[in-house]
Amino acid sequence: MGQEGERRRADAYDDELGVAVARAQEGDEAAFAVAYRIVQPGLLGYVRGLVGDEAEDVASDAWLEIARDLGRFRGDGAGFRGWTATIARHRALDHLRRLRARPRPSALEQDVLELPGPHSTPDQALESLSTAAALDLVRGLPRDQAEAVLLRVVVGLDGPAAARVLGKRPGAVRTAAYRGLRRLAEQLGVDGVTDEPPRTLGEST
DSSP states (O other), X not given: OOHHHHHHHHHHHHHHHXXXXXXXXXXXXXXXXXXXXXXXXXXXXXXHHHHXXXXXXXXXXXXXXXXXXXXXXXXXXXXXXXXHHHHHHHHHHHHHHHHTOOOOOOOOOHHHHTSOOOOOHHHHHHHTSOHHXXXXXXXXXXXXXXXXXXIIIIIOOOHXXXXXXXXXXXXXXXXXXXXXXXXXXXXXXXXXXXSSOOOOTTOOO
16 A cells, blocks of 8 residues: 555545544543543553553543543544644653653564554554664654654654654654664665655744
């Protein structure tokens, strides 16, 4: 499937999520369960990249807050993924502050890496890794690159959405994600990766 096909599949995926969230806001518990099943794999992978083995507990805390504040959310399926990632990030950073530890990339589960989304050659290289290999390689990335990769590839956010989660400019997140993926691709011997990502018209740095 080409990039356009992947984009269509990702759009359909977010359409389903948007419908589930809207119904959940009306009190449909089954719809909330659907939204949870769609979002949780990527969200857990992102949190695991920040807090390691404590990811399950931190993600559970995040979902309690998500459920509590669901009525305040306004947006579509893609927006919901960004909103939940922001909440999860805050809970993860709170956890790390309590531990007086710094965020560290940790294990990425293969089923998380198989979430639908647009794929470039570096993305496909990352998806080909086993969990152990992903752990070793992502741990070697600078933190800004590791977190950008987690948001773009694992959670599936686009550049502007990932930037909102991190409180940075889209261009900075785009570059960090690309450089992280490029470094991983180079370690895997993948060809055809340029020095800089292509610019999106109108995207600021």
